[in-house]
Amino acid sequence: MSCEGESRQLQLLFSWGANSYGQLGLGSSNDELLPQPVTHFPDNKRVITCITGGGGHSAAVTDAGELYVCGQNKDGQLGLNHTDNVPHFSFCSALRSIRVSKVSCGWDFTLILTDNGQVLSCGSNAFSQLGIPQVKSCSVPEPVQTLHEKVTDVAAGLRHTLALTESGQIYQWGLGMASHAKRFSCGNPISPFFTAKEPCQIPGLANIRGKKVIAGSYHSVALTDLGELYVWGSNKHGQLLQKEPFGLQPQKIKSHFFLEEMIQSAWSGWTHLIAQTETGKVFTWGRSDYGQLGRKSVQDESDREEVLLQEYCTEKSLKPPACIQCLTGAQQHMKSVILQGITFHLQPISM
Template sequence: MAGRQLAIWGCLGGGRERQVLEAPACTTPSESGREQEVGICAGGFGFAITRSGDGRILVRTRATEDRDGGANFFGAPSNALSLPDSEAASCCSAGYSHVVLATDKGKLYEWRASDALVHCVSAALPKVPVTMVAAGEHHSLALAGGAVWAWGAGAVGQLGQGSRISQAPSPLLVAGFGARPDESGSTAAEPPVVTEIAAGALHSALITDDGKLFTFGWGLYGQCGHDSTEDVLSPCCVADLHGVPVRQVAAGLWHTACLTLDGAVYTWGGNADGQLGTGLPTGASTPQLVEALPFEEDVVKISCGARHTVALTGGGKVFSWGWNKYGQLGHPACPAHQLPEEVRGLGIVQDVACGWWHTLLQYSGCEPDGATGTK
């Protein structure tokens, strides 16, 4: 196939019949040039999200059967999220049952699978554009001006407010980050500036401009990385990374992964399905180096599903590990992979992102090999 294409493997979940794509399945191209998909946002339970060239967010909910009855193509978008005509999405993220997005007008919106409607969360954050959003199971984060805002469920500390707020309907500032000018307009004693955020099911993570990683929220499986299984109510720096700056972080249901500036991947948290990629039968409450990734491969992105993890290299290769009941790793049927394994036959992959039980990728060079589906 010429140009960039989208493919998926795994299961979207939802419904009585769970449609499983054990090998990468190509997406059905949209007939409308306006809906040409240029970016992926992965998805949650029962849906996947992509972004069009004109800033629209497209929802895909199921695969499409071919003439032989095989689910070989991931169907065309069922709908686009309805935004005001004057606004386009600048960034978006998919959680378990909702999508959070920011527009070029500075507004925050949420789409909820429960009613399939778009709700305005905030007319605007104070005088700064939103540059990144992250969606968890029932909470969301937004990054604006180096500061972080959080809303939604917060009973285990995932909003970073220092307390167990059951629900925050509108964004709350996570204290201690982002330049805050005083009344004279100068910036005295500026706090750390946040450059990236991530939301797991019930925990959150952020990276500051000096490469430090902070986590907060549910800690039962050690997913906050502080050598403890206690909940963390306020952002706390992950100390056991040997002083190496972090450039990217991803979070799943029970685990967390980060990519350091020198290209190393660390994981921690629950490991019942091998999602840490360490080859060990137990989880970890402090960061563990994923040593099984080929040393010569330069990892440029990581992504976490509910219980699986994916790494993308600079050369366009994809490695995956963890839970594989629904084929979300892109490997032949097996319940789980304890160590990273390359997903072959993909062409050159430009981007990859994990949904709850599925993986979505953008590729070029050739059509995925053996793209067949099973039910």
């Protein structure tokens, strides 16, 4: 790729892990235990600005606003107007005239955020996760029509969806969390956003201004402009840092868990979370039996409030090497850019 200034850089993409559907983008369906260079990426002159993955598919956005996809496609989640699996990154030609700013993958669906704040979705709609109630699935990205305000962020859970608007309002739709919510509601009505087939504003967050939305398998997270985290949904592995097994309404995580520091950014795997504070400290909590918290804990985090989450990294040791473009959680592991069962690593090379 060409960069502004006197130096030029090339960006190499590596992937490894599960690859049953070609989600590593290597041109095959063989699992890989060691990092392998992705040589089939169509345009190696572009910088990858966003990369993510779902149950068996992967998606990447370049600095030109182009979307590339690979992997499982039985529900049309690649948006290529067919349902064949694709073992190498392919350009989503349906978006040729649209500039993409972000992509987020659920289990079998894909969310696409455009530069002008429009949300598109494709793939399975079995749980109404696309926000397009009249279809069972989409093999070409279709707009979510009922979001009437510019959207600045999206997040896909296992089978539910979050969106953040320009005014800081947060919406959820999809039935992925509905059965869990009903189970723990003791027969009481549950909030409409758990069963919404189209974007539904979350009442408990109406008075806050969102900065970022994050989704796990059955939990949701909102980061506010004040550096606070609100969480709701499943607490099976201590993701919510509270006593209840399921959060039926958004609850703010108490600041003492983060040494009274504001949260700068946050990420989530299927069942664990990561938060970075304003001074660069990183905290991890939730499921830990596969070492996904990056520290010695081998049991899920306790939800006892008197137990302070141990600091994982100091500001000095956290500063990422130049090769790491983003930090993302995955199902059971965490390294570089990590997806559902696979890992991607971006390596810039100065020339």
